[in-house]
Amino acid sequence: MLRHDSAPMSSAASRRPSPIAWLIAPALLLFVLFFILPFAVMAVMSFFSGNPISNPNAVLTTRHYQRFIEDSAGIFHDALWETLRIGLITTVVSLLIGYPLAHWMARMQSRLGHALALMAVIAPLLTGIVVRTFAWMTILQDKGVINTLLISWGVISKPLPLMYNEFGTIVALVHIYVPFMVLTLIGVIGRIDERLEQAARSLGAGRLRAFAEVTLPLSLPGILAGSLLVFALSISAYVTPSLMGGTDVLTLPMLIAQQLGTSFNPSFAGALGVILLAVCLVIVIAYNAILARLSGEQGLA
Amino acid sequence: MISRRRALQAGAGLAAAATFGAPAILHAETRTLKITTWGGKWGAIMKDTILPMFEKEHSCQVSADQAFPFLPKLQASPKNDPLYDVFHSNSNEQWSAVEQGLVMDKITVKEVPNVADVYPWAVSDKIVGVAIFTSAIGLGYRTDKGIAAPKSWKDLADPKLAGARGGYLIPVNSLGQCHLMMLGKVYGKGLQDLDAAYKALEQLKPIKLVDFTGQMEKMLLSGEVIEGVIHDSGVYRYEGANRQPVDFCSPSEGVMALEQVLNVTPGSKVKELAFAYIDFMLRPEVQKLLAEGVWYSPANKKVKLDAKYDAKLLTTPEKVATLIQPDWKWYNARKDDIDARVTKILKG
Numbered sequence: 228m229l230r231h232d233s234a235p236m237s238s239a240a241s242r243r244p245s246p247i248a249w250l251i252a253p254a255l256l257l258f259v260l261f262f263i264l265p266f267a268v269m270a271v272m273s274f275f276s277g278n279p280i281s282n283p284n285a286v287l288t289t290r291h292y293q294r295f296i297e298d299s300a301g302i303f304h305d306a307l308w309e310t311l312r313i314g315l316i317t318t319v320v321s322l323l324i325g326y327p328l329a330h331w332m333a334r335m336q337s338r339l340g341h342a343l344a345l346m347a348v349i350a351p352l353l354t355g356i357v358v359r360t361f362a363w364m365t366i367l368q369d370k371g372v373i374n375t376l377l378i379s380w381g382v383i384s385k386p387l388p389l390m391y392n393e394f395g396t397i398v399a400l401v402h403i404y405v406p407f408m409v410l411t412l413i414g415v416i417g418r419i420d421e422r423l424e425q426a427a428r429s430l431g432a433g434r435l436r437a438f439a440e441v442t443l444p445l446s447l448p449g450i451l452a453g454s455l456l457v458f459a460l461s462i463s464a465y466v467t468p469s470l471m472g473g474t475d476v477l478t479l480p481m482l483i484a485q486q487l488g489t490s491f492n493p494s495f496a497g498a499l500g501v502i503l504l505a506v507c508l509v510i511v512i513a514y515n516a517i518l519a520r521l522s523g524e525q526g527l528a
Numbered sequence: 529m530i531s532r533r534r535a536l537q538a539g540a541g542l543a544a545a546a547t548f549g550a551p552a553i554l555h556a557e558t559r560t561l562k563i564t565t566w567g568g569k570w571g572a573i574m575k576d577t578i579l580p581m582f583e584k585e586h587s588c589q590v591s592a593d594q595a596f597p598f599l600p601k602l603q604a605s606p607k608n609d610p611l612y613d614v615f616h617s618n619s620n621e622q623w624s625a626v627e628q629g630l631v632m633d634k635i636t637v638k639e640v641p642n643v644a645d646v647y648p649w650a651v652s653d654k655i656v657g658v659a660i661f662t663s664a665i666g667l668g669y670r671t672d673k674g675i676a677a678p679k680s681w682k683d684l685a686d687p688k689l690a691g692a693r694g695g696y697l698i699p700v701n702s703l704g705q706c707h708l709m710m711l712g713k714v715y716g717k718g719l720q721d722l723d724a725a726y727k728a729l730e731q732l733k734p735i736k737l738v739d740f741t742g743q744m745e746k747m748l749l750s751g752e753v754i755e756g757v758i759h760d761s762g763v764y765r766y767e768g769a770n771r772q773p774v775d776f777c778s779p780s781e782g783v784m785a786l787e788q789v790l791n792v793t794p795g796s797k798v799k800e801l802a803f804a805y806i807d808f809m810l811r812p813e814v815q816k817l818l819a820e821g822v823w824y825s826p827a828n829k830k831v832k833l834d835a836k837y838d839a840k841l842l843t844t845p846e847k848v849a850t851l852i853q854p855d856w857k858w859y860n861a862r863k864d865d866i867d868a869r870v871t872k873i874l875k876g
Binding site: 301369469473474477485489 | 596597599600603604605606607624628691692697699700701733735736737739750751752863864865867868869871872874875
């Protein structure tokens with residue numbers, strides 16, 4: 228604004244970045260140092276047969292990508308699909324649980340009630356993912372709280388398959404990532420002017436229609452941001468699928484850890500990492516485009 | 529004339545130089561040995577007793593890395609200035625490391641005099657470097673769940689144990705890999721009979737799989753697993769005040785070796801010190817301390833353990849003869865294929 232008002236400024240001065248821009252420097256540096264740079268090294272490594280620094284015989288190759296594409300072992304494509312499926316289901320369930328909660332919290336009149344609800348949402352984030360996953364294991368395993376109770380009451384004779392499968396993995400992931408969804412949605416729903424919904428209702432719309440045609444479309448940016456956050460976090464989850472999934476779950480992050488930590492093949496692990504990011508980016512862009520179209524002129528991007 | 533301000537400035541400058549310079553000077557005087565080592569009880573004994581003893585004896589400092597995984601970190605460091613001088617791992621990782629030129633082939637009497645006193649298994653052709661301890665991989669089981677004490681590896685296939693038997697995620701755990709080879713021996717022509725092993729593995733479904741031995745201990749203690757593959761020390765440690773209703777069985781077909789191996793990196797700048805450390809770790813008194821601390825069978829023949837340990841650990845040539853050492857070179861060469869195959873077998 229200021230720049231447009233002061234028209235006679237020289238062109239050099241107008242090109243100079245605002246001093247405030249410097250404040251993003253630490254974040255930018257962090258991003259470059261701890262994401263761009265390691266990722267670039269990983270991507271470069273994925274095109275070498277070995278570590279080019281310590282191994283002079285390492286040559287350029289695309290064989291790691293070929294190995295994934297050909298998938299002669301028949302597990303890589305399944306792992307990719309399973310990773311995406313777990314991410315998708317976790318996101319949808321987190322949204323279904325998180326949206327009503329966020330809506331209720333955003334519309335809450337009592338400040339104390341809001342603070343208490345917010346604390347309840349944030350509290351699980353104060354314990355580590357490993358601890359929370361172990362907690363779920365004590366609840367869902369064959370000798371866990373649920374199965375032991377049901378068996379002792381005579382409701383079932385054999386333990387229900389609550390974990391060591393995709394179901395247990397998704398339950399734990401949803402619990403871990405719902406706070407991210409709720410926190411993102413509260414901000415967006417809180418900013419929607421309640422009077423818009425009231426206006427819709429005074430013009431004859433029912434409660435449901437007012438929500439579906441006014442509140443829901445206006446909260447799309449929150450749904451988009453929350454879903455992308457939860458999706459990205461759950462497709463990259465490692466600890467929870469490995470502890471809860473048993474023999475039934477094999478995701479790409481688990482395969483990457485296997486390649487790096489026990490097959491000692493950082494190049495193939497790098498290729499799997501690049502593939503995971505590429506697939507994730509494609510999905511994020513597509514999702515963004517679809518939601519942007521749905522919300523019409525809202526201008527989500 | 530020196531003004532007061534000048535004198536203060538000069539003093540501060542000197543103090544600053546001394547502060548920054550001191551560690552460098554100290555560093556120049558004391559050599560540092562970089563090693564990898566385990567955590568838990570082993571790590572506590574190392575940190576409290578063994579490493580201070582070694583540091584005092586050799587006027588050096590030992591920097592011990594306890595954070596897994598070690599081999600990928602060693603892989604990422606330059607060969608002429610490796611991250612570790614002494615690499616401690618299980619045998620399967622040593623074989624991967626030697627193939628990549630990250631560790632030495634063999635540690636002999638020439639470099640480490642105490643190698644003269646070790647059992648043959650500690651320097652056999654199945655070992656890269658030198659083994660300082662071994663555990664026996666067999667079957668751990670609950671004594672309070674009404675099952676008969678197992679005698680054979682085949683007992684794990686008992687239909688009564690469906691869903692309550694325990695194994696490992698074979699791609700990530702060497703006990704799981706040992707178990708697979710053992711299935712080949714028990715149900716087929718030998719450790720390398722993979723077809724027989726795959727078939728036998730299929731029969732073990734449903735089975736609970738974990739990724740590390742600590743997790744298997746937890747599953748046994750909680751009763752989630754009633755019988756599972758585990759190393760003897762993971763069961764024997766629950767004794768005395770810590771007693772739990774679990775016991776260990778050495779199956780009649782033999783136990784698999786889970787060796788603790790030490791090796792030196794070829795690019796180490798303090799090789800002599802590294803060899804001295806391995807020699808120190810093979811000393812009878814050090815071996816006794818660790819063996820009794822964590823229930824590991826010592827490699828040195830001259831170690832005399834207290835009766836209760838001596839009764840259970842592999843401390844005589846006859847007991848040592850039950851130990852089967854897998855050929856990790858053979859296994860590692862086909863690991864990717866095996867990983868894919870067992871993943872498909874166990875999934876779904």
